[in-house]
Amino acid sequence: MxxxxxxxxxxxxxxxxxxxxxxxxxxxxxxxxxxxxxxxxxxxxxxxxxxxxxxxxxxxxPNKESLVEALIRRWSDGLMETIADHYLEVRNESIETAVDTMVRAALDSTRVDAKLHRILTQQIPNVNALPALELFNRRMSERVASWLELHREELEVEDLHLAAEIVVMTLAGLSDYALIQRPELLDSPSFVQHLSRLVLGYLAPTRASQLSASAGKRRRTSKRLAQS
Amino acid sequence: MxxxxxxxxxxxxxxxxxxxxxxxxxxxxxxxxxxxxxxxxxxxxxxxxxxxxxxxxxxxxPNKESLVEALIRRWSDGLMETIADHYLEVRNESIETAVDTMVRAALDSTRVDAKLHRILTQQIPNVNALPALELFNRRMSERVASWLELHREELEVEDLHLAAEIVVMTLAGLSDYALIQRPELLDSPSFVQHLSRLVLGYLAPTRASQLSASAGKRRRTSKRLAQS
Amino acid sequence: MxxxxxxxxxxxxxxxxxxxxxxxxxxxxxxxxxxxxxxxxxxxxxxxxxxxxxxxxxxxxPNKESLVEALIRRWSDGLMETIADHYLEVRNESIETAVDTMVRAALDSTRVDAKLHRILTQQIPNVNALPALELFNRRMSERVASWLELHREELEVEDLHLAAEIVVMTLAGLSDYALIQRPELLDSPSFVQHLSRLVLGYLAPTRASQLSASAGKRRRTSKRLAQS
Amino acid sequence: MxxxxxxxxxxxxxxxxxxxxxxxxxxxxxxxxxxxxxxxxxxxxxxxxxxxxxxxxxxxxPNKESLVEALIRRWSDGLMETIADHYLEVRNESIETAVDTMVRAALDSTRVDAKLHRILTQQIPNVNALPALELFNRRMSERVASWLELHREELEVEDLHLAAEIVVMTLAGLSDYALIQRPELLDSPSFVQHLSRLVLGYLAPTRASQLSASAGKRRRTSKRLAQS
DNA sequence: GATGAATGAGTCTTCATTCAT
DNA sequence: TATGAATGAAGACTCATTCAT
Structure with a gap:
């Protein structure tokens, strides 16, 4: 040294x-x-x-455990960077676009090295993985929270920190679950669309309802009417 | 004896x-x-x-593996029952109430036997746990889907099966994540509320936006105005 | 009882x-x-x-060992009987015929239930098998010895008891070995013939040499001359 | 060290x-x-x-089996050497001497490490021992066969390969049996003599009959007469 | 520092034998 | 007497970790 x-x-x-x-x-x-x-x-x-x-x-x-811990650290750092990149592009976009980007980022991060991802999040004795994953999610939440701040006026939630956490956990949870139980979904456009609506409907239901209204209009007018 | x-x-x-x-x-x-x-x-x-x-x-x-498998089976059966009970009450309620019940059911099922839940969902080599968990989620999805059918007219999603899966995975993912990383949240009323909005905003954003509008009205009129 | x-x-x-x-x-x-x-x-x-x-x-x-011992006993008794039958027919035949019968009897006893025979003679911890096998061979030897007595005058060995033992061990050893390492031989006529010559050449080489001489004569006269 | x-x-x-x-x-x-x-x-x-x-x-x-296999290999290699030595001396001797040497070699190889020999040949599940024992016997047979070739003219058997196998199996079988059931015989001169006659009587009965004739002459003239 | 042979506690699993019913 | 569930000692094999070179 x-x-x-x-x-x-x-x-x-x-x-x-x-x-x-x-x-x-x-x-x-x-x-x-x-x-x-x-x-x-x-x-x-x-x-x-x-x-x-x-x-x-x-x-x-010093031992096997620390080896795995280090790997988890390296891996979650990699994830952070990947995701950070996505987020930087998004700062000034509309909420809809931003949410879409976040969703895609979450799914992408799962897809890359999918098998490792899955093992690291599911199969490793949590004692090892937890601290690193917690750190990762905390950082992600902070990042999302600060992004939410920028759009505070357009959002229909108040506790932005809680909202950020929920968004992060939702996306992480969903991509993990999908990876494990329905990997096909990860590549399905309609899955991406649904997740976007899920997040948007949470952060700004009014905008989401407009979205689905116009989407509905294109397809089934009767439905739109029924809802109006 | x-x-x-x-x-x-x-x-x-x-x-x-x-x-x-x-x-x-x-x-x-x-x-x-x-x-x-x-x-x-x-x-x-x-x-x-x-x-x-x-x-x-x-x-x-016959071997250690089968022991764990049997435990997972017993545990997921238990979960099913717990949740089934909740769902039966809900059939004829409004969407808002039903969603609320579903959210609470998800969180409850996590809270009971929380540590076991966590180990079973996270730490067991997936080879053992996966089939049982998949079955569990499939059943849950079916149940949710059939409930969604009843309310089709009030919903703003079309692919009810995908929607059901997403709802199930969202709730499962969120409660698992919360359990692991923010167990305090499980008992926080506002967490429950947020999750309800998340789900409602996905299934019926228009209703969700009315909800948050009126909720906002009660608290911060300015906000409501800004959004109108 | x-x-x-x-x-x-x-x-x-x-x-x-x-x-x-x-x-x-x-x-x-x-x-x-x-x-x-x-x-x-x-x-x-x-x-x-x-x-x-x-x-x-x-x-x-009382225990596993005794079970196996009993089986060995039953099995060797069966062998005894099989062989005894063969021997009874032989009492008054010529040596050549008798030897031939003995050889065939030995090979037959191996062939019947070959796999069991093999396991019982080879694979069982000898502690169990030995006493029974010893008994079996002792009895066999006695039987052969008494037969040899009948033909004492035609034989060129003196210690009939030793000779009987040697004949018994030779045939047992050869059929066991053949069973294990060259099972095809058990059904080969020339193998039978060779074994007969082996035994006859031991008990009465003069008769054996006449036998091979005439056999040789039929096939290769030159050879016979060379030896004369 | x-x-x-x-x-x-x-x-x-x-x-x-x-x-x-x-x-x-x-x-x-x-x-x-x-x-x-x-x-x-x-x-x-x-x-x-x-x-x-x-x-x-x-x-x-890699496992227990391989350990035993290796031991069997080592042991049979040792036997081969022991016996090879004996055989080298013999190439140019008369058949009688050679046969005698072979018999002694077989008995010797049994006597050395007798107990191990016995366990290895009798008590080991054959799956392990067989291949090595087969190889050993095949090699032995080849060696004997090539020796027989040298003396083809003096022998009264034709299929030298079969004869070689029979000689090998006879000696192996007899020494094993003797070891197990009559260990005293291994050290008895008359046992050696009998075995030599057994083998000689098989390979060259005429020579064997001369041998027993002259042996008889020395001891019991009446017997010799009776046979002539 | 690097090496990798050596260690041995700890794992899963089998099976002869017992004994309460 | 018959039953077969229960026992637990014992065996094959693994692998994290150490340490002499």
Whole structure:
């Protein structure tokens, strides 16, 4: 961490070296998790897959648990970034567009690395996963909350923090459930549409009702009338 | 307890007896799951906790997996009943009331045996839990769908089956997430209210917007005006 | 075994009954041994196959070992009888014919119930099998010895008892080995012929040499000359 | 023994080391087999006896079966060598001498490690032992056959391959049987003599009859006359 | 630092045997 | 006597972790 500096100009200064090692260990962990599930995850296997010795693994991770924790951290950081990108584009769009983007972002984040996602959210003893997931959701909620602030006037909810949490949990919950039990839905346009309406109908039911009204008009006038 | 007494004419010579045994094994499984998590679940421990020998356990369950499966089955059956009760009352109520009841039912089912619920839905290798959970959700969806049929005219969604699935997954996802990450919410009235609005805003945004309009009126007239 | 006598004239007086039970237990044992090998033999399985309860099994056999011992006894008695029959016919035949009969008898006894034979002679922990097998071979030797006595004058061995033992062990050993490693041989006429020559060449080489001489003559005169 | 010394330039860092380990595991297996039989053979016991942990055992042998298989292989290789030595000396001897040597070799190979020999040939579930034993006997037969070729002109059998197999099986069967049921015989000179006559009488009855004739002459003239 | 052989507690599972009914 | 549920010791095998090199 602080040893020889310019004298021994190896390609990989210790710090860099160990970072790579840690990385390949985490990737190996992810691969094995995907291929053989949590029950099939053994430290020896991870070391093997990463091309290092078990000993080295234990140099960087005090135990198996911490290995998984680190992977979860890395993974949720990845998710954050993916989602952050989506959110940046959205700041100035209409609520409808923004909600649509959020929904798509949630589903996308699930789809990418779907199997790993699923294992990490469902199969890992929660003791490990919880803190990281909590952090992830807290950050997401904050982000959504601050976005909601920008549109406060257009929204029909008051407790924006609670609303943000609910939106985040709704989207996370739904994409997880869909991933597990109805993966086809993840790619269905009407699923996306429904989720958008779900969120919009929560945040701004009036706008949502207009939306469905006009949608209905296009298709079934009688229905619209009945509702008016 | 076992010596003959004419009052209790040897009712449980075999069938009843083994049912009790199975029951105590499943309860032991649940207890251990709650106390030590899935990783801490061993067949010997279960037998011990149930006060029987491992051998007896294996007389009734061919392996550890089947033990967990049976527990999941028992648990999801319990849930079904709990929820079924709620739903029966609701058939003829207004949508608003019905949605409210559904929300409360979802949260209730999570709260009862909360820790077990959490472990069963999150921590068990999905291979075991999935079929049972899928069945459970399918049944729930059907039930909700048939309820939606009754109110078709008042709803602003068309694909009632998809809508039912979304409602079920939303409520399940949200209560699970809340249970894990924000258990306080489960007992918060405003959480219940928000969830009701979420669902109502999805199924019938027009009604939801009236609801929030009047709710808003009571509290902040300015807001209502801004929205009109 | 001694209870109620004439009063209760059941079809199967206790003695007969238990004999049948013992019999079906032994047959079950044999079946299982054949189907699943010694490692697959469990007392519960035997009881099941015999259509009785384990408890009953233990009424008649103090433990698993004794069950197998009894089967071995029954089986070797069967062998004895089979072979005895063959021997009776032979008393007054020529040595050549008698030897031939003995050889065929040995091979036959192996072929009948071959799989059981093999398991009983090879796979059973010898502690069990040995005494019975010893007894069997001792009896066989005696029988052969007494037959040899009848032909003492024609034989070129002196220690008839040793010779009898050697003949018995040779035939037993050869048929067992053939059964295990070259079962095709058991049905090959030339194998029978060779074994006959083996035994005859031992007991009466002069007669054997005449036999092979004439056999050779028929086929390759040159050979015979070369040897003369 | 393990600290560096220039004299023994770290010869056994891995390969040699593991070879030793494998060796001590096999020896432990043999010991236990001899002391407690196949039923008493447990992997934990083997590891214990070998002075290593079970874990180490499983580093070298994937399961109990393979351990036994390896032992059988090692043992049959040993036998092969022992016997090979005997055979080399014999190539140019007379048939009588050669047969005598073969007989002694067979008995010797049984005597050495007699108890292990017996367990390995009789008590091990054949699934394990068979392939190795078959290989062993096939090799033996080939060796004997090629020896028979050299003496083809003096022999009175034609199918040398069958003859070789029969000789091998006879000797193996007889020494095994003798070992089990009459171990005293293994050390009796007359047993050796009888076996030699058995084999010689099979391969070359004419020579055998001369042998017994002259042997008889020395002892009992009357007998010889009776036979002429 | 890196290595990977060695460790051994702990898992699931079987099965001979008992004994209350 | 018969039954068969219950027992629990014992066995094969795994894997997180350590430590001598």
């Amino acid at each position: 602080k040893k020889k500096a310019r004298i021994n100009p190896r390609k990989l200064p210790t710090q860099e070296r160990s970072k790579q090692l840690v990385d390949s260990l985490l990737s190996a962990t992810a691969n094995i998790l995907v291929r053989r599930g949590y029950e099939g995850l053994t430290t020896n296997r991870v070391a093997d897959e990463a091309g290092v010795s078990v000993g080295s693994l234990y140099q960087y991770f | 076992k010596k003959k007494a004419r009052i209790n004419p040897r009712k449980l010579p075999t069938q009843e007896r083994s049912k009790q045994l199975v029951d105590s094994l499943l309860s032991a499984t649940a207890n251990i799951l709650v106390r030590r998590g899935y990783e801490g679940l061993t067949t010997n421990r279960v037998a011990d906790e149930a006060g029987v020998s491992v051998g007896s356990l294996y007389q009734y369950f | 001694k209870k109620k006598a004439r009063i209760n004239p059941r079809k199967l007086p206790t003695q007969e009954r238990s004999k049948q039970l013992v019999d079906s237990l032994l047959s079950a044992t044999a079946n299982i041994l054949v189907r699943r090998g010694y490692e697959g033999l469990t007392t519960n399985r035997v009881a099941d196959e015999a259509g009785v309860s384990v408890g009953s099994l233990y009424q008649y056999f | 393990k600290k560096k010394a220039r004299i023994n330039p770290r010869k056994l860092p891995t390969q040699e080391r593991s070879k030793q380990l494998v060796d001590s595991l096999l020896s432990a297996t043999a010991n236990i087999l001899v002391r407690r039989g196949y039923e008493g053979l447990t992997t934990n016991r083997v590891a214990d006896e070998a002075g290593v942990s079970v874990g180490s055992l499983y580093q070298y042998f």
